[in-house]
Amino acid sequence: xxxxxxxxxxxxxxxxxxxxxxxxxxxxxxxxxxxxxxxxxxxxxxxxxxxxxxxxxxxxxxxxxxxxxxxxxxxxxxxxxxxxxxxxxxxxxxxxxxxxxxxxxxxxxxxxxxxxxxxxxxxxxxxxxxxxxxxxxxxxxxxxxxxxxxxxxxxxxxxxxxxxxxxxxxxxxxxxxxxxxxxxxxxxxxxxxxxxxxxxxxxxxxxxxxxxxxxxxxxxxxxxxxxxxxxxxxxxxxxxxxxxxxxxxxxxxxxxxxxxxxxxxxxxxxxxxxxxxxxxxxxxxxxxxxxxxxxxxxxxxxxxxxxxxxxxxxxxxxxxxxxxxxxxxxxxxxxxxxxxxxxxxxxxxxxxxxxxxxxxxxxxxxxxxxxxxx
Amino acid sequence: xxxxxxxxxxxxxxxxxxxxxxxxxxxxxxxxxxxxxxxxxxxxxxxxxxxxxxxxxxxxxxxxxxxxxxxxxxxxxxxxxxxxxxxxxxxxxxxxxxxxxxxxxxxxxxxxxxxxxxxxxxxxxxxxxxxxxxxxxxxxxxxxxxxxxxxxxxxxxxxxxxxxxxxxxxxxxxxxxxxxxxxxxxxxxxxxxxxxxxxxxxxxxxxxxxxxxxxxxxxxxxxxxxxxxxxxxxxxxxxxxxxxxxxxxxxxxxxxxxxxxxxxxxxxxxxxxxxxxxxxxxxxxxxxxxxxxxxxxxxxxxxxxxxxxxxxxxxxxxxxxxxxxxxxxxxxxxxxxxxxxxxxxxxxxxxxxxxxxxxxxxxxxxxxxxxxxx
Ligand SMILES: NC(=O)c1ccc[n+]([C@@H]2O[C@H](COP(=O)([O-])OP(=O)(O)OC[C@H]3O[C@@H](n4cnc5c(N)ncnc54)[C@H](O)[C@@H]3O)[C@@H](O)[C@H]2O)c1
Ligand SMILES: NC(=O)c1ccc[n+]([C@@H]2O[C@H](COP(=O)([O-])OP(=O)(O)OC[C@H]3O[C@@H](n4cnc5c(N)ncnc54)[C@H](O)[C@@H]3O)[C@@H](O)[C@H]2O)c1
Ligand SMILES: [Zn+2]
Ligand SMILES: [Zn+2]
Numbered sequence: 001x002x003x004x005x006x007x008x009x010x011x012x013x014x015x016x017x018x019x020x021x022x023x024x025x026x027x028x029x030x031x032x033x034x035x036x037x038x039x040x041x042x043x044x045x046x047x048x049x050x051x052x053x054x055x056x057x058x059x060x061x062x063x064x065x066x067x068x069x070x071x072x073x074x075x076x077x078x079x080x081x082x083x084x085x086x087x088x089x090x091x092x093x094x095x096x097x098x099x100x101x102x103x104x105x106x107x108x109x110x111x112x113x114x115x116x117x118x119x120x121x122x123x124x125x126x127x128x129x130x131x132x133x134x135x136x137x138x139x140x141x142x143x144x145x146x147x148x149x150x151x152x153x154x155x156x157x158x159x160x161x162x163x164x165x166x167x168x169x170x171x172x173x174x175x176x177x178x179x180x181x182x183x184x185x186x187x188x189x190x191x192x193x194x195x196x197x198x199x200x201x202x203x204x205x206x207x208x209x210x211x212x213x214x215x216x217x218x219x220x221x222x223x224x225x226x227x228x229x230x231x232x233x234x235x236x237x238x239x240x241x242x243x244x245x246x247x248x249x250x251x252x253x254x255x256x257x258x259x260x261x262x263x264x265x266x267x268x269x270x271x272x273x274x275x276x277x278x279x280x281x282x283x284x285x286x287x288x289x290x291x292x293x294x295x296x297x298x299x300x301x302x303x304x305x306x307x308x309x310x311x312x313x314x315x316x317x318x319x320x321x322x323x324x325x326x327x328x329x330x331x332x333x334x335x336x337x338x339x340x341x342x343x344x345x346x347x348x349x350x351x352x353x354x355x356x357x358x359x360x361x362x363x364x365x366x367x368x369x370x371x372x373x374x
Numbered sequence: 375x376x377x378x379x380x381x382x383x384x385x386x387x388x389x390x391x392x393x394x395x396x397x398x399x400x401x402x403x404x405x406x407x408x409x410x411x412x413x414x415x416x417x418x419x420x421x422x423x424x425x426x427x428x429x430x431x432x433x434x435x436x437x438x439x440x441x442x443x444x445x446x447x448x449x450x451x452x453x454x455x456x457x458x459x460x461x462x463x464x465x466x467x468x469x470x471x472x473x474x475x476x477x478x479x480x481x482x483x484x485x486x487x488x489x490x491x492x493x494x495x496x497x498x499x500x501x502x503x504x505x506x507x508x509x510x511x512x513x514x515x516x517x518x519x520x521x522x523x524x525x526x527x528x529x530x531x532x533x534x535x536x537x538x539x540x541x542x543x544x545x546x547x548x549x550x551x552x553x554x555x556x557x558x559x560x561x562x563x564x565x566x567x568x569x570x571x572x573x574x575x576x577x578x579x580x581x582x583x584x585x586x587x588x589x590x591x592x593x594x595x596x597x598x599x600x601x602x603x604x605x606x607x608x609x610x611x612x613x614x615x616x617x618x619x620x621x622x623x624x625x626x627x628x629x630x631x632x633x634x635x636x637x638x639x640x641x642x643x644x645x646x647x648x649x650x651x652x653x654x655x656x657x658x659x660x661x662x663x664x665x666x667x668x669x670x671x672x673x674x675x676x677x678x679x680x681x682x683x684x685x686x687x688x689x690x691x692x693x694x695x696x697x698x699x700x701x702x703x704x705x706x707x708x709x710x711x712x713x714x715x716x717x718x719x720x721x722x723x724x725x726x727x728x729x730x731x732x733x734x735x736x737x738x739x740x741x742x743x744x745x746x747x748x
Contacts, residue, residue, distance in 0.1 A: 091534055156469070160469075161500045162496065240501070
């Protein structure tokens with residue numbers, strides 16, 4: 001499963017098709033790749049304070065060498081940046097720079113920067129060109145692929161946004177070397193997700209190659225490219241998330257409820273950790289319903305644990321969760337229809353499916369036992 | 375050219391296709407038409423204070439009769455409502471109502487309400503269903519067709535928005551009876567525009583039928599339907615405004631400069647009046663360049679004047695315009711490329727074309743004479 005880098009993953013969406021370039025050290029050639037695809041464009045680089053200190057100089061140098069005029073816009077790091085206030089300020093900056101529809105917004109950062117900058121690019125002049133340079137593992141394997149952009153509202157996460165496909169994604173796997181180990185592991189949970197959804201061979205390959213991926217070898221780039229391809233297949237089938245794309249939410253109904261339960265405090269739980277616990281729960285719940293062999297649920301959890309990820313509600317530091325509170329969050333979730341819950345369940349490793357007919361009482365009983373198991 | 379109403383104009387955009395229903399008294403059946411297309415949907419009606427007083431009760435009654443649950447959201451009337459502040463507040467109201475992607479935002483009002491509500495519908499949950507019930511002539515023949523939505527920025531008009539096609543447009547030509555005569559005439563300028571762009575027969579038909587259209591006869595519905603069809607053809611060819619759709623800007627480069635010149639004070643100039651002067655200028659400028667017969671320029675102006683519209687810069691009340699100021703606004707306009715201006719010029723009635731090679735010096739000399747002609 002090893003190739004020479006950079007690997008190119010093509011997202012085939014008709015006139016909105018684009019390439020994802022994956023490999024170590026790609027930022028050095030980013031200017032050339034962007035200039036080739038958007039000749040004559042000017043650019044604004046949107047990034048956060050942490051990433052700016054680490055990787056902005058290299059990107060600026062690369063754009064400069066390619067003759068691309070680019071202005072950096074540096075925002076605070078963290079989920080709170082995905083707000084209407086920051087959106088309005090960013091849009092104003094882009095307009096102040098007099099950028100046109102053919103000019104580019106370049107997002108250099110994690111999912112927060114990608115989601116905010118992509119939304120701004122989607123609405124300035126009703127749609128500017130957009131380039132993603134994802135710098136977290138989560139952003140490389142998940143948020144930068146598929147065109148979902150947006151911000152949070154005081155009423156909930158990701159409630160406002162647009163579908164706006166990028167013109168190019170450059171996933172430089174070397175920049176992940178500066179990522180906090182906890183953030184790397186969180187992104188790894190999303191990697192594991194692709195295996196658990198419908199790629200049992202990829203899951204087995206991850207079991208073998210996890211240490212190399214964490215260490216940064218060629219396997220890391222290979223793994224990122226495999227995940228982009230996996231997500232691409234789903235996005236190509238269902239660009240606007242009306243059906244099959246729901247499978248990508250494996251582990252997320254439980255995960256979101258847990259994140260909300262800690263009031264999105266990243267000191268207690270980051271998104272990927274919530275997803276790791278959520279996927280373990282989805283497998284154990286499926287086992288309890290008699291759908292999934294218990295050995296497969298144990299195998300999924302064991303792999304996540306080996307990667308340093310939590311798999312039990314009781315591992316979340318701080319005050320305990322009540323079953324009522326979690327069920328309330330789950331019911332609030334958008335995946336509820338006429339009193340039955342929509343859940344991603346599984347018949348085993350790599351055999352997930354969407355069920356829109358899950359009995360809330362069974363979820364509640366299951367969660368009660370899981371909380372007590374702490 | 376007369377039919378029985380309602381007339382249906384189909385906008386063919388693949389999976390985003392929709393109908394425009396045109397005719398007198400259609401609001402009475404609006405609930406049934408919406409419920410038929412969006413079964414089970416809930417709705418929010420976005421409107422302004424003026425329109426709410428005149429036409430909201432009828433729409434609410436019609437929705438109620440069709441069993442459609444709808445909540446009105448009433449905003450201040452006027453162009454200032456197309457702001458980020460109002461957008462954020464509207465989005466919050468829609469989220470507070472817990473509307474889902476399958477639920478509908480119904481815009482009941484002129485272009486201001488349609489543009490703002492359409493933008494909100496385009497970004498809440500990354501795209502809700504959207505129904506336009508345009509209540510100004512301008513909105514019926516122009517802004518409600520084509521899916522352009524958006525708001526103004528302190529840096530300029532319509533700079534932020536999305537393309538978001540409606541699921542249905544209901545143009546009830548009776549509601550125009552309550553419109554201020556000046557607003558009706560302003561919308562009529564956009565009607566004339568379709569004739570001047572590429573429909574000489576329609577222009578001649580308008581010359582015949584103008585009094586009947588103003589009076590509200592069957593000709594009014596016929597004229598609205600013809601204009602929707604004319605815009606539909608252009609939108610179908612060029613949904614995202616990359617090419618041919620530019621023709622719809624006939625009269626608008628001059629018009630926008632004039633609007634900006636009065637600081638968008640509607641007491642001095644409303645949009646359609648700016649367009650009327652702009653179209654007269656575009657024809658006279660084309661005549662001066664030897665492109666258009668002077669008789670055609672005179673004929674275009676005479677028809678606009680007969681409709682009570684201005685056709686000369688000197689007719690705008692208040693302080694005078696300087697040539698420098700107007701040229702500055704024109705150069706700021708987005709239709710500028712490498713020192714040459716992009717303009718819609720014409721070879722005669724119904725023979726407009728896009729020129730991206732207009733010499734600014736010639737425009738300046740022309741405008742100087744036009745201003746002095748006051
Ligand atoms: N659009 C989508 O399809 C999609 C999918 C999944 C998640 N998301 C969104 O993505 C966001 C989470 O993304 P994230 O986990 O990347 O968060 P993030 O962008 O906040 O990044 C996490 C932290 O890592 C720092 N960082 C980023 N790159 C770094 C690097 N190379 N070295 C050192 N530090 C670095 C950031 O400054 C930040 O503090 C959430 O808002 C979530 O809703 C979107
Ligand atoms: N989206 C597009 O493609 C597009 C195209 C052209 C114009 N526009 C936008 O449309 C806006 C102008 O639209 P407009 O002229 O309809 O303005 P508007 O919405 O402000 O309406 C004009 C006035 O008429 C009142 N009104 C509306 N319907 C009425 C009725 N039936 N009876 C009595 N009063 C009524 C309104 O309260 C308002 O005071 C501008 O913001 C312009 O940018 C958009
Ligand atoms: Zn996730
Ligand atoms: Zn106009």
